[in-house]
Amino acid sequence: MAKYVLKRLMMAVLVLFGVVTIVFIIMRAFSSDPAASVLGQHATAESMAAWRASYGLDKPLWEQYVSYLAGLLHGDLGYSYYDHTSVAGQIMGRFPATIELAVCAILIAGVFGIALGVAAAVHKRSFWDYFSTVVSLVGVSMPVFWLGILLIILFAGSLHVLPSTGRIDPMLQPVGGTGFYLLDTLLSGDFEAFGNALAHMILPSVTLAMYSLAIICRMTRSSMLDTLDEDYVRTARAKGVRRRRVQTHHALRNAMLPVTTVIGLELGSLLGGAMLTETIFAWPGIGKLAVDAIQQSDYPVVQGVVLLIGVIYVLMNIVVDVVYAYLDPRITYTKEEG
């Protein structure tokens, strides 16, 4: 197992190296000159040249690449073209917001997706079965930004019950702490701020959860139907075990294997794929950071965020495979055929 994980980690480093290279090429070789967009239309040729020199953009591309890689090895992701702050610092400041949002979203998606999927499988052709089919179809067909817009129109525009943008009222913003507002406000015992942060969390997390909820629901339903068909489930029923107990103890536990995998992979993509949701709700996470940076041609920030997201993706894949092996004793990764 350890050998397998080590091998996967080495492959991961290779893949990430490739990701860094691809993004570097897109950002530095194919992109238009950032000097004009950073300095504005009225910048002189000299000031633009001086600006380029200050970021080493006047050097040959391969030299820029080597120095970027050398920087990465020291944890240096470069500096923003706009305020010259460190990219690593910007990302660290924004990442907690994204993590908090993604974790809330995956909790919503997991709880409701599994519940709905199980209900659909256990009560085949019931209302719940059709409802779950509709939810999983519409959930994957709806553009996430439209769902966000609808929720804002309904809950912030018409009903005035929930805020539509930001993480918390600026007045209540916790100082210092972990950067996870729900956690910080709870730990400091400031329940007003906690309630406020929670209210801000509801619409974005539901929006972000919808797609994953659909996928998890569909997976749970089909996996549960498979296990309910298995011999050991029928045997248990024949032995006189109560239906409910068979469903929870025999079928559900085994049906959860593929669902766990899906939840892990979904969490990985939520952490990296919240760009549209964060944009609509003005959520100050790394997704919005990336979108803003791209629109401003702030390439070092884009490169940093993409690298971080790549790392999350690749690691999440490895974690999911390892957890899968741990949960399913039939799988071993020690031999080639595993």
Add this chain to the structure above:
Amino acid sequence: MVMAQALGIGARHRAPGRLGMMGRQIWDALRDDKPALVGLAFIILLVAIAVVTAIWPGVLPYDPYEQDLAQSFQPPSPAHWFGTDQQGRDILCRILVGTQISLSVAAVVVVVSLAAGVLLGAIAGFKGGAVDTVIMRVMDMMLAIPSMLLAIALMAALGTGIDKAVIAISIVAIPQYARIVRGQVLSVKEREYISAARVAGDTDATIIFKHVLPNVMPSIIVRATLGVSSAILDTASLGFLGLGVQPPAAEWGDMLGSGRNFIFTAPYSLVFPGLAITVTVLAFNLLGDAIRDAFDPKSRKR
């Protein structure tokens, strides 16, 4: 039903070159699947709308591009069923014209990414060795970046516009096809009829096009149908962020993006374009699911 299933299983081992049978198989499955038929009918309707509005723009009661600020933000009424936008343009007419962009972009994206993906996947699977490793590792790297982020980054580099959007969305869709095709190629390339073709003197290219591709067709058709859905969603997402199709073109995502500032004053200007995207994507998803069931009886809904 049983017949269709038997055919479904047979499809994997069928001698290559019988595309007609494949169409038959899809139709057999669709005939029993009401949601899929509804999806198919809706897609045909959309194509008809796109074609008719393209060759005969006069069919629309209002010009979808002409500004009339005196008419801006009219709520839905008998005159303007879906209301008007900030520039006084009829939203229904803009949505109808928008089918042209959504469908044509999606079609081009699927064709381009399919061609590139099939080619790369077939070469990787067939050649094996270093060629395989290089191609598939690059695909892995692309898959490690969320497709939307990669598309946005490409747009940032290429600049905005519909042609650039097509390129960006096509590129990010390639790895999916390459993976499927490579997997299928690996599973068929050791079959006897391939060896026989080789003995008969066929070149690699002939074998790929005459013997391997027809066998991977089912998986490709399924992926391509669902690929239309993702292409429409991706186009709309780029449009929403203001990176895709540029105004005054009527594109559903761009309509949502530019109406965003009026979310509380004119919510109807956002509800209907989003509905158009959702229903269109839903139609292709329904069709794609049904086709997948036709080729893979194991995935059939119970």
